Amino acid sequence: MSTLSSQPYKGTRDYYPAEKRIQNFIFNNWKRVAVRYGYEEYGAPMIEPIEIYAAKSGQELASEQTYMFTDRGSRTVAIRPEMTPSISRMVAARRQEMAYPARLFSIANFMRYERPQRGREREFWQLNVDIFGLEGALPESEIIAMGAEFLNVFGATDDMYSIKINNRKLINFMMAHYLGLDTVQAQLMIKLFDRKNKISTDEFRDQALDILGESMAEAGLAKISTLLNAHTMADLPEEIRQSNAVKEVQELFTLLDAAGIKNAVFDITLMRGLDYYTGTVFEFFDNHPDNNRSLFGGGRYDGLVGLFGAEQISAVGMAPGLSMTELFLQSHDLLPKLPSTTDVYIAVLGDEMLAGAMKLAAELRNEGVNTELDVTGRKLDKQIKTAVKKDIAFIVFVGEEELKTEMYSFKDTASSEEQKLSFERIVTTVKDRRRVHSDDLDDLFE
Amino acid sequence: MSTLSSQPYKGTRDYYPAEKRIQNFIFNNWKRVAVRYGYEEYGAPMIEPIEIYAAKSGQELASEQTYMFTDRGSRTVAIRPEMTPSISRMVAARRQEMAYPARLFSIANFMRYERPQRGREREFWQLNVDIFGLEGALPESEIIAMGAEFLNVFGATDDMYSIKINNRKLINFMMAHYLGLDTVQAQLMIKLFDRKNKISTDEFRDQALDILGESMAEAGLAKISTLLNAHTMADLPEEIRQSNAVKEVQELFTLLDAAGIKNAVFDITLMRGLDYYTGTVFEFFDNHPDNNRSLFGGGRYDGLVGLFGAEQISAVGMAPGLSMTELFLQSHDLLPKLPSTTDVYIAVLGDEMLAGAMKLAAELRNEGVNTELDVTGRKLDKQIKTAVKKDIAFIVFVGEEELKTEMYSFKDTASSEEQKLSFERIVTTVKDRRRVHSDDLDDLFE
Numbered sequence: 001m002s003t004l005s006s007q008p009y010k011g012t013r014d015y016y017p018a019e020k021r022i023q024n025f026i027f028n029n030w031k032r033v034a035v036r037y038g039y040e041e042y043g044a045p046m047i048e049p050i051e052i053y054a055a056k057s058g059q060e061l062a063s064e065q066t067y068m069f070t071d072r073g074s075r076t077v078a079i080r081p082e083m084t085p086s087i088s089r090m091v092a093a094r095r096q097e098m099a100y101p102a103r104l105f106s107i108a109n110f111m112r113y114e115r116p117q118r119g120r121e122r123e124f125w126q127l128n129v130d131i132f133g134l135e136g137a138l139p140e141s142e143i144i145a146m147g148a149e150f151l152n153v154f155g156a157t158d159d160m161y162s163i164k165i166n167n168r169k170l171i172n173f174m175m176a177h178y179l180g181l182d183t184v185q186a187q188l189m190i191k192l193f194d195r196k197n198k199i200s201t202d203e204f205r206d207q208a209l210d211i212l213g214e215s216m217a218e219a220g221l222a223k224i225s226t227l228l229n230a231h232t233m234a235d236l237p238e239e240i241r242q243s244n245a246v247k248e249v250q251e252l253f254t255l256l257d258a259a260g261i262k263n264a265v266f267d268i269t270l271m272r273g274l275d276y277y278t279g280t281v282f283e284f285f286d287n288h289p290d291n292n293r294s295l296f297g298g299g300r301y302d303g304l305v306g307l308f309g310a311e312q313i314s315a316v317g318m319a320p321g322l323s324m325t326e327l328f329l330q331s332h333d334l335l336p337k338l339p340s341t342t343d344v345y346i347a348v349l350g351d352e353m354l355a356g357a358m359k360l361a362a363e364l365r366n367e368g369v370n371t372e373l374d375v376t377g378r379k380l381d382k383q384i385k386t387a388v389k390k391d392i393a394f395i396v397f398v399g400e401e402e403l404k405t406e407m408y409s410f411k412d413t414a415s416s417e418e419q420k421l422s423f424e425r426i427v428t429t430v431k432d433r434r435r436v437h438s439d440d441l442d443d444l445f446e
Numbered sequence: 447m448s449t450l451s452s453q454p455y456k457g458t459r460d461y462y463p464a465e466k467r468i469q470n471f472i473f474n475n476w477k478r479v480a481v482r483y484g485y486e487e488y489g490a491p492m493i494e495p496i497e498i499y500a501a502k503s504g505q506e507l508a509s510e511q512t513y514m515f516t517d518r519g520s521r522t523v524a525i526r527p528e529m530t531p532s533i534s535r536m537v538a539a540r541r542q543e544m545a546y547p548a549r550l551f552s553i554a555n556f557m558r559y560e561r562p563q564r565g566r567e568r569e570f571w572q573l574n575v576d577i578f579g580l581e582g583a584l585p586e587s588e589i590i591a592m593g594a595e596f597l598n599v600f601g602a603t604d605d606m607y608s609i610k611i612n613n614r615k616l617i618n619f620m621m622a623h624y625l626g627l628d629t630v631q632a633q634l635m636i637k638l639f640d641r642k643n644k645i646s647t648d649e650f651r652d653q654a655l656d657i658l659g660e661s662m663a664e665a666g667l668a669k670i671s672t673l674l675n676a677h678t679m680a681d682l683p684e685e686i687r688q689s690n691a692v693k694e695v696q697e698l699f700t701l702l703d704a705a706g707i708k709n710a711v712f713d714i715t716l717m718r719g720l721d722y723y724t725g726t727v728f729e730f731f732d733n734h735p736d737n738n739r740s741l742f743g744g745g746r747y748d749g750l751v752g753l754f755g756a757e758q759i760s761a762v763g764m765a766p767g768l769s770m771t772e773l774f775l776q777s778h779d780l781l782p783k784l785p786s787t788t789d790v791y792i793a794v795l796g797d798e799m800l801a802g803a804m805k806l807a808a809e810l811r812n813e814g815v816n817t818e819l820d821v822t823g824r825k826l827d828k829q830i831k832t833a834v835k836k837d838i839a840f841i842v843f844v845g846e847e848e849l850k851t852e853m854y855s856f857k858d859t860a861s862s863e864e865q866k867l868s869f870e871r872i873v874t875t876v877k878d879r880r881r882v883h884s885d886d887l888d889d890l891f892e
Binding site: 010041044075101103138374 | 449450451452453454455456458459460461462463465466467469470481482483484485486487488489490491492493494495497498501513515516517518519521523525535536538539540544545546547549550555557559569580584585588704705753754755756786787788791801811814815816817818819820821822831832835836
């Protein structure tokens with residue numbers, strides 16, 4: 001038999017313990033924030049019927065980016081490329097039984113067939129937070145405030161990122177009533193606005209002219225220019241400023257201000273690609289020059305639950321991703337050094353000490369100390385090397401002397417300091433260190 | 447557009463918050479045990495090239511049960527049906543850099559195309575624990591002792607389950623040297639032994655005769671009968687008892703005895719379906735009459751890492767599943783009632799109290815209290831009903847009086863008791879309850 005490749009499938013990542021610790025660090029902090037706000041965790045299947053994406057996620061996502069296939073029973077399914085259709089389906093299935101407003105979150109993996117690049121993988125992890133059953137701007141402001149918390153919990157400050165906000169109703173009003181576009185033109189123009197920062201000014205102008213057509217060309221371009229120069233709502237043309245859609249946006253900004261969010265800005269070019277948004281849309285952007293890009297976003301999608309045969313229900317959601325968060329934390333130097341979850345490595349000085357070392361390991365575990373025991377009978381230097389390679393904070397040496405006196409040589413692998421400690425002092429030393437390195441769920445379930 | 451089904455894909459489950467809490471309860475306890483033993487968490491991709499299963503997982507699993515498909519780049523892949531090939535691939539990829547022995551665990555979801563039934567879903571969750579780089583019976587005894595811990599951590603006692611142990615080398619010796627079967631016959635006989643409890647005695651006899659052929663029929667049946675009546679190693683025929691394979695099994699039992707494992711038994715009919723096992727195999731069985739079946743198992747698989755072009759490395763692993771664990775806990779009444787992760791629901795008495803309630807919510811969250819705020823302006827009875835429906839332990843009422851005096855009406859939803867508490871007393875009451883309901887990672891990352 002020929003040799004199998006040891007590489008993971010293209011665009012996916014293997015998480016070895018050191019990388020998994022970073023993933024858990026981010027997941028645990030996300031969870032901490034979500035439960036603080038009273039959101040409850042749920043889970044959904046990794047595959048779904050393809051129809052739930054075809055309906056509303058947008059043509060590109062459903063037809064070109066899904067991992068779609070036919071199962072052994074001839075059902076056409078897809079590995080989930082996003083969570084919103086799944087949680088909408090779940091809410092629809094228990095429309096009557098659920099308690100509203102429902103505040104829900106999940107952390108899950110997804111797949112999209114895209115060209116892998118920095119911060120974008122074919123298999124990726126996302127946190128999804130959603131509120132079902134609340135009208136008005138309050139749920140939007142709550143979700144956006146949580147979005148800020150999902151960065152601030154890691155030590156981010158307001159200047160490190162900005163929050164761009166727009167509204168689909170406002171976009172539709174602009175397209176139909178201000179620019180006077182028909183449905184097809186409006187769709188194309190929305191996609192063009194969405195690509196604005198990815199193409200040159202000339203390209204943008206040419207494509208805008210194509211969409212407008214000859215008769216509307218001049219007036220249309222002038223109006224688009226007015227729109228693109230509107231950096232606050234006050235800059236908008238009078239007829240847009242008077243629309244109900246603008247009032248919604250204003251209400252949201254008032255609430256965000258009351259919630260202490262200082263870095264939210266109105267951005268008329270923000271479109272968000274997915275078809276299901278119906279009101280507020282927003283995106284968090286990294287301000288760091290090395291990573292100046294969208295981090296994550298969300299918005300209101302009132303139409304989705306109703307597709308599953310249930311009565312309509314309003315919904316607002318957001319989905320921060322793992323890779324983008326990791327890049328953000330790296331750019332801003334917010335990622336701490338994370339030691340192993342193992343607290344203590346027991347190095348054994350000779351095979352005849354193994355029984356005593358096993359007993360000590362069991363006792364340490366009973367006291368809540370995460371303990372790895374070296375049972376190899378190797379030379380001491382090899383045992384120490386293993387502990388250091390695994391980023392384990394402490395080594396306890398077990399020899400004849402130690403077992404007799406019950407005082408153990410105890411080494412801090414970071415400082416290389418060594419001292420003689422009793423069993424009780426080992427336990428308290430380990431727990432004191434954990435309190436300092438509180439990179440985990442310490443205050444979430446304490 | 448026609449209505450979409452709100453049902454999940456066949457054989458998969460939606461985990462609403464109440465079910466997700468049970469899942470997290472089991473996952474968190476698994477994690478607690480795994481890190482206590484010094485195992486480190488890793489993660490692997492949800493899809494892999496089909497070849498890694500075709501190689502060693504066994505014909506049935508790879509060809510009939512995988513969710514296999516061709517991606518948009520013509521690669522044939524499968525949603526992982528198990529973890530062992532993935533972690534073996536990962537170890538092979540970093541064969542040189544890793545520290546040994548490597549103790550690793552993961553909690554992940556898998557898919558197999560099987561007929562869904564009680565305790566068996568098409569999408570299922572498993573804990574995988576593996577040791578790489580340790581020869582001898584020590585890693586087996588450690589993994590089996592952890593297997594017991596994965597049940598005992600929930601309150602299980604020795605009498606609730608038993609651990610059946612066999613050894614592939616012993617099986618091979620029995621087949622080739624004791625029964626005198628050739629390779630093809632041996633394979634068939636192993637599958638037949640594996641099915642023994644699923645078919646009648648007559649069927650077993652008939653199929654055994656088919657495999658043995660006429661010339662070996664009588665002597666063969668007699669020898670098989672001797673084997674099946676061997677309930678301890680002492681009952682085995684002399685020629686088997688003298689084999690090296692039996693010595694391995696005996697060594698393991700000695701170590702298990704020293705580790706305090708009292709419910710392990712030798713079972714010569716235990717085969718385990720997967721092709722990659724090379725030594726010890728074991729299975730945990732539920733003793734409860736309503737759920738009398740295999741819970742989970744594992745064994746030694748020394749050949750797998752080498753398939754990925756790396757130097758061979760010894761490996762022992764085990765994979766408890768979520769559904770079987772849940773059924774076990776239900777059968778033995780070991781599943782506690784799990785309240786919401788939300789500690790406090792703030793009910794608001796009138797819209798003009800909302801700003802004050804929001805401030806209180808923020809302060810509670812700052813103190814580590816998981817707080818949901820009702821912003822609906824609904825009648826009070828509806829707000830209370832929502833909190834109760836969500837299994838939230840406490841309701842804090844915020845009205846004019848409360849905001850003025852800073853003494854809050856505080857209701858325990860389980861007992862319906864109500865009292866007036868200060869902010870500080872609310873915080874301590876919530877945290878005291880959490881310490882009692884320590885169903886989470888409380889002592890894992892404290």
